[in-house]
Amino acid sequence: MINAIAIAIGLLFIFPASSVSQGSEHSEKDANELARSILQNEVKAEANDQSHWMFRLETEKSGRKEVDEVVETKNGELKRPVLINGRPLTARQEHDADEQIRGLERDPNAIRRSLKEQNEDAAHSQRLLKMLPEAFIFRFGERRGDAVELHFTPNHDFRPATREDRVLQAMEGDLWVDTKQSRLMEINGHLTREVKFDGGVLGYLNAGGRFQVK
Secondary structure, eight states: HHEEEEEEEHHHHSSHHHHHHHHHHHHHHHHHHHHHHHHHHHHHHHTTTOOOOOOEEEEETTTTEEEEEEEEETTTTEEEEETTTTOOOHHHHHHHHHHHHHHHOOOOOHHHHHHHHHHHHHHHHHHHHHHHHEEEEEEEEEEEETTEEEEEEEEOTTOOOSSSGGGGEEEEEEEEEEEETTTEEEEEEEESSSSSSSGGGEEOOOOOEEEEEE
């Protein structure tokens, strides 16, 4: 696949204008095939992954920015805030966060709910990865050794099955993939326009909203 990429790029410099368009189409096809192959590998790897992760989750809602430290366990996720609006927690907020975690330890039902949410997140991630090759058109960006950047823009032929899927029609971004390991390294995207659900009655997402996963 990397040889095909190199050939496609080389054609842009060798052939006249009438052939550049054909080279671009060939390059786009290769980019979509590479993205599909990498994402299929990622779906399989995630389905077989039994490991637990610790990560930081940053969210913003109603002007409040919060950074949480999340630890996955076999029984569910434990989440604890570490920054609120860019500032460390106050003594009171530290106490409340500790009490919340102790409450989870004392309440089996709360732990089960946490595990259910974790499983739902995993299922959502799997569904999203399977959908990306259909929802987007991919084009080659930078290359750094075995790492290749793939820009993505909405595929206008994609028909979303749910309201949530409509978000993909307003999203652009980039994938970084490891062509040697055939794995996804990073994905980031942003909304190019506002997305309203049922005219805004059920909520909306502002243009410029971003996400990044490494």
